[in-house]
Amino acid sequence: MKTVLEAQGLGKRYGRRWALRDCTIDIPAGHVVGLVGPNGAGKTTLLKLASGQLEPTTGGINVLGGRPAGGGPAQLAKVGFVAQDTPVYAGLSVADHLRLGARLNPGWDAALARERIRLLGLDPNQRAGKLSGGQRAQLALTLGLAKRPELLILDEPVASLDPLARREFLQSLMEAVVEHEFSVVLSSHLVADLERVCDFLIVLVDSRVEVTGEVEKLLASHHRLSGPRRDPDRLPADQHVVSARHTDRQSTLVVRTDAPIHDPAWTVSQLSLEDLVLAYMEKHTADDRRIALEVR
Numbered sequence: 001m002k003t004v005l006e007a008q009g010l011g012k013r014y015g016r017r018w019a020l021r022d023c024t025i026d027i028p029a030g031h032v033v034g035l036v037g038p039n040g041a042g043k044t045t046l047l048k049l050a051s052g053q054l055e056p057t058t059g060g061i062n063v064l065g066g067r068p069a070g071g072g073p074a075q076l077a078k079v080g081f082v083a084q085d086t087p088v089y090a091g092l093s094v095a096d097h098l099r100l101g102a103r104l105n106p107g108w109d110a111a112l113a114r115e116r117i118r119l120l121g122l123d124p125n126q127r128a129g130k131l132s133g134g135q136r137a138q139l140a141l142t143l144g145l146a147k148r149p150e151l152l153i154l155d156e157p158v159a160s161l162d163p164l165a166r167r168e169f170l171q172s173l174m175e176a177v178v179e180h181e182f183s184v185v186l187s188s189h190l191v192a193d194l195e196r197v198c199d200f201l202i203v204l205v206d207s208r209v210e211v212t213g214e215v216e217k218l219l220a221s222h223h224r225l226s227g228p229r230r231d232p233d234r235l236p237a238d239q240h241v242v243s244a245r246h247t248d249r250q251s252t253l254v255v256r257t258d259a260p261i262h263d264p265a266w267t268v269s270q271l272s273l274e275d276l277v278l279a280y281m282e283k284h285t286a287d288d289r290r291i292a293l294e295v296r
């Protein structure tokens with residue numbers, strides 16, 4: 001299957017600080033990819049590397065068969081990017097935005113843009129600065145879609161929207177994906193939203209990829225085990241412990257394994273996507289705490 005984004009040992013450093021390091025991922029085409037992680041994890045950095053706005057410090061990245069930075073107009077035309085905070089020009093009207101889009105993008109689909117604006121009920125003469133947050137987000141999405149990219153990258157597109165506007169935004173994104181068959185990578189802190197639309201996940205914590213893969217496979221291979229207190233180091237070798245919590249008598253672990261769990265002492269339950277993401281974030285916090293204690 002065609003690969004939409006492939007990174008090998010990808011890293012980006014600002015001065016002495018790594019914003020992203022050792023990032024190795026392989027995303028097949030045709031997915032809606034959720035990129036999730038805490039503030040400062042490196043999400044925007046990865047998205048900017050993928051859209052060619054940043055050059056890697058180490059490693060390599062390939063998007064739709066080309067090098068994003070310096071890939072030229074053909075590469076630029078294949079990838080749409082909607083930056084954080086729904087960037088539109090406050091002083092320009094909705095119609096001005098569409099005209100600008102047509103001028104800047106060789107593959108511009110004017111009919112698609114006009115039809116979306118009509119369906120959204122936006123007045124073409126309205127200035128973007130006078131639109132609501134949800135309407136601005138929809139305008140930015142329209143500009144991204146009308147470019148007709150093979151890959152659309154959205155950096156926290158719904159962060160500032162209320163729940164209803166978020167749902168409408170994500171619904172129109174999904175309708176467009178079904179109709180025009182392009183790949184999407186979108187970052188968000190709102191895992192419940194990602195759960196509804198994404199079928200591929202990347203969890204980034206503290207500038208490193210913690211886990212990546214198809215959501216269905218990840219959910220099938222991660223389990224919550226609860227039972228009498230147990231040392232996680234004594235689990236079978238094929239059970240990789242992602243996170244562990246203990247009381248005096250009880251242990252609750254999240255483990256990753258492809259093998260069935262036979263131990264009758266455990267109560268085994270499935271995880272939601274949110275549980276899975278939180279387990280990886282929690283693991284990091286626990287690791288950091290342990291390192292801090294060891295250093296002390």
Ligand SMILES: Nc1ncnc2c1ncn2[C@@H]1O[C@H](COP(=O)(O)OP(=O)(O)OP(=O)(O)O)[C@@H](O)[C@H]1O
Pocket residue numbers: 014018019020037038039040041042043044045046
């Ligand atoms: N231009 C820059 N110069 C210096 N450091 C930067 C620059 N851009 C990002 N960083 C740093 O790189 C790290 C990763 O930032 P990035 O914006 O990629 O994180 P993020 O996961 O998108 O965060 P958020 O969820 O808050 O948007 C942060 O520590 C940030 O301070």
